[in-house]
Amino acid sequence: MGNHFHLLVTMRPEDEVSDKEVQTSFQRRYGDEYTLMPGQIPFYRQKWTSLSEYVKEIKQGFTRVYNKKRGRKGTFWAERFKSVIVEKGETLINCLAYIDLNPIRAGLVDRPEEYHWSSLGYRFRSSRKDGFLSWNLGLKEYNVKSPKERLRLYREFVYARGGVDLGKGRILDAIALPENVERFIQRTRFFTDAGIIGSREFVRQGFELFRDIIRPKRERKPHRIQGLDQVYSLKRLT
Incomplete structure (x- = not known):
């Protein structure tokens, strides 16, 4: 970005x-x-x-x-990085879609694969040339197909999640939960600020595992993210 x-x-x-x-x-x-x-x-x-x-x-x-x-000196990055623990499966592939849709939200390109510095764009140009990026896209159905077929399935998932126009007025919003497209876009902050994101049990177990690092002032409970089915966050975000 x-x-x-x-x-x-x-x-x-x-x-x-x-x-x-x-x-x-x-x-x-x-x-x-x-x-x-x-x-x-x-x-x-x-x-x-x-x-x-x-x-x-x-x-x-x-x-x-x-x-x-x-020809310059000094630091380049202003702040320390933020990290979120992401559960495998549905949450992971939604997180990856969020990342690949960032250039769309920023108005940099019309389609996510047009952005050269994204995983979707890289896979479109180099999907069969090397193993630089993992093809484990989080869902079982994406792991049993050929790389070409996985790319097609994932692209459809991203387009549906972002409500991206395929051209000629066709939008792939019927492939993956079209009623949640707008809610997905509105809930994107959870993919950067949630602390831990996933199922209720995954968030609960993660909190117990990292309690000594998080050092909360009070007990933390998983908070359901409205609009994302069965996805919870460690932090309550507005």
Whole structure:
């Protein structure tokens, strides 16, 4: 976007990453010029399974390149990133659709795949060239088809959610809950500020798991998001 970006990523816990995977990642990143010592493995395992470190490297790397290109100095990003824990399945694919529809809401393009810096646009141009983006789109029916078919199904889902015109007056709002299109657009803040978003049980369990990090002043209960069926938020947003 003009002054920020959105990422939907799967972070793996440290205990699910083997020593061999850390060594392989190290060699891919630094080549044969450097050798990873056994005592360094825990450090890199922690570093490469940390969301904060992941975002930090992206932002710092971009800033270095941008500053060099523009002949400027100093920081580029004004604030710390915000993060939301998203449940797999229906909530996840709605979150991905929210991200891909951002350029439409901002008036940058007429169709989401026309925006070069989005996952939908990238998949349209490079869907069969590499494995840069995951094809796990959150729903079982999107995982059993060919990449081309998954792309078609997901595109229809995004168009329906955003009420996007296909051309010649045709709108794919009959494919995925057309009565919720406007409500979906009005509830988009939940995908950036909810804290935890998903089913009631997912939000409840997430709160208990991260209670020591959240440190709430009072007990938090899942709040239902009106207009999004069976989706709850950790925070009550207006």
